[in-house]
Amino acid sequence: MKSSKETIQSLTLEYDSGIIPPPYSHVFHMELDWSGASLSVKLDLHYTDREELSEEEILDEGFTLDDDYHFEGELNPVWIEPIQALYQENKWSPRQLDEGGIVLYPGQESIPKTPVNQEAWQLMAQDLIQAIYETNKKEAPLHINYRLVTNEESIDCKITVHFSDRNVILSKGEESESINWDYAIQLMKLIFTPDYHYEIAKEKPGTKRGAYIDCGDGLWHELGKGVVNIDPAFDAVGKIQERFEDLLLG
Template identity: 65%
Template sequence: MTLTKSTFTGLVLEYDSGIVPPPYSHVFRLALDWSKGDMIADLVLHYTEREDLSEEEILDEGFTLNDDYNYQGPLNSVWIKPLQQLYEKTRWTNKDIEEGGITVTPLEKGKDEGVKIPSDQEEWQLMAQDLIQAIYETVKKEAPLKVNYRSVQGDEIIDCSLTVHFSNREVIFEIAGKSRQINWEYAIQLMKIVFTPDYHYELAKEEAGKKRGAYIDCGDGFWHELGKGVVNIDPSFDAVSKIRKGFDELISE
């Protein structure tokens, strides 16, 4: 039976990080059910193979001593349509994922319709990460992602910010005391580019620069100058220029 978005009423996403070493290695099961209209999420997230690591080794990587997380409750139904659209366009494969990956199980009226392996692993893994982030925001475990940007041209200083609300798939752009909602996909692509280059924290400042240039704060309170404190990793991909272009387009709208 081929399920379309009109017939299946839920999905189960299961992920294993595979050969990734601890403390990063983890598994999760995320069940999503909208059979009654609203979205209900059931998440079980577990970090694996940490038994042989010292507390210091775990903490030094930016983790805590208990990063496992369980959640069962509502999630904004705005996520239903993107899940349906991704499912419908996905090509499936019979290849095994022994070294880690994600599987998708559609549900029809609560009935398991069989495990599927998406060919485009990255797209489904990103979707799952977005959904988990949405859960974290919903329960106030984490705040929305906010990136601040400053453009200095001559005597003109332009400050703006982009706040990504995963909980309801809204992105708010603020400039000169005004705010507007912008396209989700545009913002997510821009955020991916923002986190692509190398950030040199030894050059970071606690305040944005006032000399000609562009400056960015990725939400941790440290300002980096594009082209100096933020540099491209891959010479074939000019992420720094793309960051400038993305924010300049938002500023000029």
């Protein structure tokens, strides 16, 4: 394995989801170029093997019948430094990806390189795609609402994640502040780790002692009842509560 320390001004990412079944299976090709004063981006995303499914099966999973996406334009240059930093940290694997994953083409190189840290690059790519969706008005910023009800009071807050400019806003009442991007993204990963029981979700937050969360779709779930851990060895629900209590009470 070799680490990459050279300076680059462009990077191409190619991804294949591998053995993930449709309608989730997809591939994408993303070209990034910051040789000028801006960050130029080209994205081609294609969902695969959907001919195996009926329209109803695709729609039931929350997709549309045309989720393929093309974008050619510019992103906020605030993304350049994180891309460069991740590239500088990277080590290469001599192995090929037989079951899917991401490969990189640094600069003008035509031979793909396989990064050892697949998860970090896949997360970076997901964040960039989300930034593209926001920039092109395909999707709005992510909103997470949270309510903590104690014996003494009820405290509400909202986290708004702007992928377009890597800015996260925490709102409590009339006050708002920016919070650390990496901290917020780790919190988002925690939030979407447990199992959500939508059959008992409510349109309004609870008023009894407990913690309640709305993941942006207007439906409220009570942590520990409507939100439960999938892996008994990892208390994601407890960690979500701890992180929000730090934000609300810290």
